[in-house]
Structures are given as C-alpha cells and as structure tokens.
Amino acid sequence: MRFVQVLVPTGKREAVVEVITDESIEYAITDETGTERYESVITLPLPTAAVESVLDQLRAVGIDEDATTVVLEAETVVSDRFDELDEAYANDSDDTTDGDRIARDELLARANELAPGIGPFVLMTVVSAIVATAGLLLDSPAVVVGSMVIAPLIGPAMSTSVGTVVNDTSLVVRGIKLQVLGGILAIISAAGFAFLLRAAQIVPLSAIEVFAIGEVSQRLAPDVLSLVIALGAGAAGAVSLASGVSTALVGVMIAAALVPPTAVVGIGLAWGTPRVVAGSAVLVLVNFIAINLVALVALWQLGYRPQSWFRTSEARSTTLTRIAVLTVALIILSSALAGFTYSSAQTAAFEEQTNAAIETELPPKMTMLDLTISYTGFPARTPQQVIITVGYPPEIDPPAVADAIDSRIESIASTSLYMGPEIPLVTQDYHTAISAANSNAESTATEANNTDSMGSITVELRYVAVEQT
Incomplete structure (x- = not known):
C-alpha cells in the first residue's frame, strides 16, 4: 500500500x-x-x-x-x-505486469538510492576487496562472506538495467561507470594488498601453495555452475527491487558472484600466475554480464516502460539491442566455461579412477596413505606429476607394485584424458621409514626403479614403513 x-x-x-x-x-x-x-x-x-x-x-x-x-x-x-x-x-494485472511491483517512479528512486556517491562507493569497494583477499588467503569462509556483505555492487548493476528499460540515459551511464570503476578498483586493491602480504613475508607461500588453499582453489577454474549463480543473482536483484522488498540479502548474493573471483584475480597478479588471472577474469566477466542481462530481461518482462509512447519505442529498441549484445558476449564467454567444466570433469574422472586402480593393485597389508596429483596447462589441465604414498608393515619387505600401478595409470590417462599410450611414464620408488610414535622420518633407500625419462607424467611411488604403537 x-x-x-x-x-x-x-x-x-x-x-x-x-x-x-x-x-x-x-x-x-x-x-x-x-x-x-x-x-x-x-x-x-x-x-x-x-x-x-x-x-x-x-x-x-x-x-x-x-x-x-x-x-x-x-x-x-x-x-x-x-x-x-x-x-x-x-x-x-496482465501477463506482462506484476500486481505487486512498485511504480516506475518509485523504481527509479530506489535505483538512484542504490547507486551510491563516488566517495562511499570507492571506499567500500576497496575495503571489500581487501577483506575478501584476506579471507581467501586465510581460507576463512566467514571472512569472505563478510566481504560480500559490505560490497556495494547491487546498485550499479540494477541502475544500469532500470535506466535502460525506462530510457533514463543518465542512470545507465552512471551504472556502467560504477560497474567498470568497481571492477578495476577491486582488482587493483586485491593485487596491491596481496603483493604487500607476499613482499612482507606475511604470507610466505609459493604460488602452488597459495592456489592450493581451499577458498582460492574453488575459484581458479570457473564452470557452468558459476554461471547459474550469477543468473540467479541477477534475477533475484531485479525482482527484489521491483517488489519493493529489502535488497540487502540479494546484494550479498550478487557480491558472492563478483567479489571472491575478483580477489583471486588480484592474488594471481601478485603471485605472477597469468593462467590464474585469465581463469578468474573470465569468471568475473561472465558474472558481470549474466547479472546485467538477467536483470534487464526481468525488469522488461515485469512491464516497466517509459511514460510516453515515443520514448517506449526508443526504450524497446535500446533494450533489445543490449539484450542481444549481452547474450552474444555471454555465449562466447560461456563456451570457455563449458571448456573449464569439461576439463574439470576429465580430471575428476582421472583422479577417481587412479585412486581406485591403486587400491586394487595394492596387496592386503599395504595401504595408500596419500595421493597427490599436480597439473599443468590452461584451460585444459594435464597431469604433470602423480605422487603416491603407500604404507606397509615394517616387518615385511614392500612388494614391487610400481610396474603394475604405472601400467594402470597409463591406461587411465589414455581413456579419461585421451592421452595416447605412447606417452611414457617415469616411475620412481622411494622407501622411507616413519615411526608413528614420534613421527621422525629416516630415509632408508631412494630410487629403486627408474625407467626412461621421456614422458610428460611423472609417477612417484613412495613406500612408508609405519611402526605401530
């Protein structure tokens, strides 16, 4: 009322x-x-x-x-x-309007309120990017969520869409400027903060160790599900704005699609890893485009138009043109997401099958303690090194299972990753004695078996003798 x-x-x-x-x-x-x-x-x-x-x-x-x-x-x-x-x-109320939606003038007023002044916007964007970077490096979901709460990102996206459907050029320009400025500021802030942390040895980690952090690794290779999150955020933002309900929680959802991957771009720049920067940047662009596209379509379908009929015609032409441009851009970038998703599925299948094969080849008294697989390549990921740590009772000599595991991994690589069997594998056996009582390690033998080093996948098989307490 x-x-x-x-x-x-x-x-x-x-x-x-x-x-x-x-x-x-x-x-x-x-x-x-x-x-x-x-x-x-x-x-x-x-x-x-x-x-x-x-x-x-x-x-x-x-x-x-x-x-x-x-x-x-x-x-x-x-x-x-x-x-x-x-x-x-x-x-x-007809099919193109919602009886619960607010009036056009009220929508414009809310959109203007959500697009903050340049000073507060810059400050909150910088703070949210820095907090997100800290949360990612701390592997703290709570801190990352906190960065989303303070991010002022819902206003610019909604302002752009509202201005388009009601033919308010100044609101559109303001929204686009804030979105571009916010994205650039967030990346610069995250990169600068991460570089300071690295230079001051506050985070004395290598690039491999940084990108193995759970909160960071989740956002390295975007997939189709990332697009679903952005589409949902854009729709929720438009509906909440048009219905007059609070947009605070929806703002968190929109920030969830934008702030963490933007921070990962900054971290990638600080640690000098172009592949990480490229993957996360694609995710950021896809999310920005998806949010704007869905919000624009939703507001148009809710029946928002300019007041005068001649401006309605102009708004319709502008809206349809922008929808077409955003759709084409989203399709192009989504093809990269599809590639990431397919690559992730391949590597997941390789890891699952490798784990099962090793368990099958090990004798009853031997247990796989750890399996570590490192990858190379972008966007398609190829296994570079497989490290298998196997535990066995110290009273027995470990049986020779390297050749069998070597053969199984080669077979799996040729089927799940389409790597031909002509690619040779290097197998290295390490014997290490570890006392479970005091966790002191003592090397007893090295490199029991080494075939020709000609391939792109190195398989290291490490035997660990564990003394039971």
Whole structure:
C-alpha cells in the first residue's frame, strides 16, 4: 500500500478530481498557499499496483513530471472502498505486469538510492576487496562472506538495467561507470594488498601453495555452475527491487558472484600466475554480464516502460539491442566455461579412477596413505606429476607394485584424458621409514626403479614403513 501526495498545478484541480473520482479512489484535497504555481495538494491512498497507472493518468491531464510527488509506504488503510480498489487492480494485472511491483517512479528512486556517491562507493569497494583477499588467503569462509556483505555492487548493476528499460540515459551511464570503476578498483586493491602480504613475508607461500588453499582453489577454474549463480543473482536483484522488498540479502548474493573471483584475480597478479588471472577474469566477466542481462530481461518482462509512447519505442529498441549484445558476449564467454567444466570433469574422472586402480593393485597389508596429483596447462589441465604414498608393515619387505600401478595409470590417462599410450611414464620408488610414535622420518633407500625419462607424467611411488604403537 502507498500513501501518495501530489501538488496540483493552478487550473488543473477539476481535471485531477475527475480522474480520481472515475477510478473510485478516496482522496483529500487542501489548498496550497506556498506558491502561485500550484493551487492545491491532493492526498490519496493507493494499492501498490495502482500507483503507476494513477500517476500516468494525472500527468496526462496536466500534472507535469517535475511537480512534487511524494510516495510513502502505508502500514494500514482501513476502508472498504480501498479493499475493493486493491482487488480491482490486482485482477486487472496482465501477463506482462506484476500486481505487486512498485511504480516506475518509485523504481527509479530506489535505483538512484542504490547507486551510491563516488566517495562511499570507492571506499567500500576497496575495503571489500581487501577483506575478501584476506579471507581467501586465510581460507576463512566467514571472512569472505563478510566481504560480500559490505560490497556495494547491487546498485550499479540494477541502475544500469532500470535506466535502460525506462530510457533514463543518465542512470545507465552512471551504472556502467560504477560497474567498470568497481571492477578495476577491486582488482587493483586485491593485487596491491596481496603483493604487500607476499613482499612482507606475511604470507610466505609459493604460488602452488597459495592456489592450493581451499577458498582460492574453488575459484581458479570457473564452470557452468558459476554461471547459474550469477543468473540467479541477477534475477533475484531485479525482482527484489521491483517488489519493493529489502535488497540487502540479494546484494550479498550478487557480491558472492563478483567479489571472491575478483580477489583471486588480484592474488594471481601478485603471485605472477597469468593462467590464474585469465581463469578468474573470465569468471568475473561472465558474472558481470549474466547479472546485467538477467536483470534487464526481468525488469522488461515485469512491464516497466517509459511514460510516453515515443520514448517506449526508443526504450524497446535500446533494450533489445543490449539484450542481444549481452547474450552474444555471454555465449562466447560461456563456451570457455563449458571448456573449464569439461576439463574439470576429465580430471575428476582421472583422479577417481587412479585412486581406485591403486587400491586394487595394492596387496592386503599395504595401504595408500596419500595421493597427490599436480597439473599443468590452461584451460585444459594435464597431469604433470602423480605422487603416491603407500604404507606397509615394517616387518615385511614392500612388494614391487610400481610396474603394475604405472601400467594402470597409463591406461587411465589414455581413456579419461585421451592421452595416447605412447606417452611414457617415469616411475620412481622411494622407501622411507616413519615411526608413528614420534613421527621422525629416516630415509632408508631412494630410487629403486627408474625407467626412461621421456614422458610428460611423472609417477612417484613412495613406500612408508609405519611402526605401530
């Protein structure tokens, strides 16, 4: 429900009253003495769905757009006529409009409120990027979520979409500028902060160790599910904005699609890993495009248009053009996501089959303690090294299983990764004695078997004798 107050220009009072009476709307009208331009103030309670229609009718009879109009949210209206009016407008809602959506003017006001001033926007963007970087390097989901809460990203995306559908060029330009500025600032802030952490040895980790951190590794290779998150965020943002409900939680969802991968781009720059930068940058671009595209489509489908019919035609042309451009860009970048997804599926299958094969080849008294696989290549990932740590009782000599495991891994690579069997593998056996009581390691033998070093996959088989306490 809304409580609407409108200043009525001099000479337009009778026409305004006639419109309101024809709509069976209860109203109160008082004289305006503050200026000669307006002669009265009309006050009327309206259902949310009726605000846009009634204001359009009032403007059609002479209330210009710059006349002061106040729309407030009403808690309760006690009136039988209001209930009938509410039901009538709910029944009149067609397929292209939602009876619960707010009016166009209210939507514009909310979009402008969500697009903050440049000072607060810059500050909050920098802080959120730094906090996200810290959370990723700490492997702390709670800190990463905190960075999403303070990120001011919902406003620019929604402003761009709202400005497009209602043909407000200044709002579109403002939204685009804030999105571009926010993305660049976030990357620079994350990269600068990560570089300081690395230079000061606060995070004394190698690139491999950094990108093995759980929160970081999750965002290295984007996949199709990342696109689903962004699409959902864009739709939720548009619907929450149009329905007049709080956008705070939806803002967190939008930030979830943008802030962490942007921070990973900065971390990749700080540690000098172009492949990480490229993968995360693709994810950021896909998410930005998806959020804008879905928000634009959702707002158009909800029935938002400019007031005048000739501006509606222009807005339709602009909206359809931007939808087409965003769709093409999303399809192109999504092909990269599909490649990442396929590569991830291949490597997952390789790891699962390798693990099962090793378990099958090991004798009953031997146990696989650890399996580590490192990869190379981008975007397609190829196994570079497989390290297998096997435990055995110290009272027995470990049986020779290297050749069997070597053969199984070669077979798996040729089927799950389409690496031909002509690629040789290097097998190295290490014998290490470890006391489970004091965890002191003592090397007893090295390199029991070494075939020709000609291939791209190195398989290291490490035997570990574990003394039971």
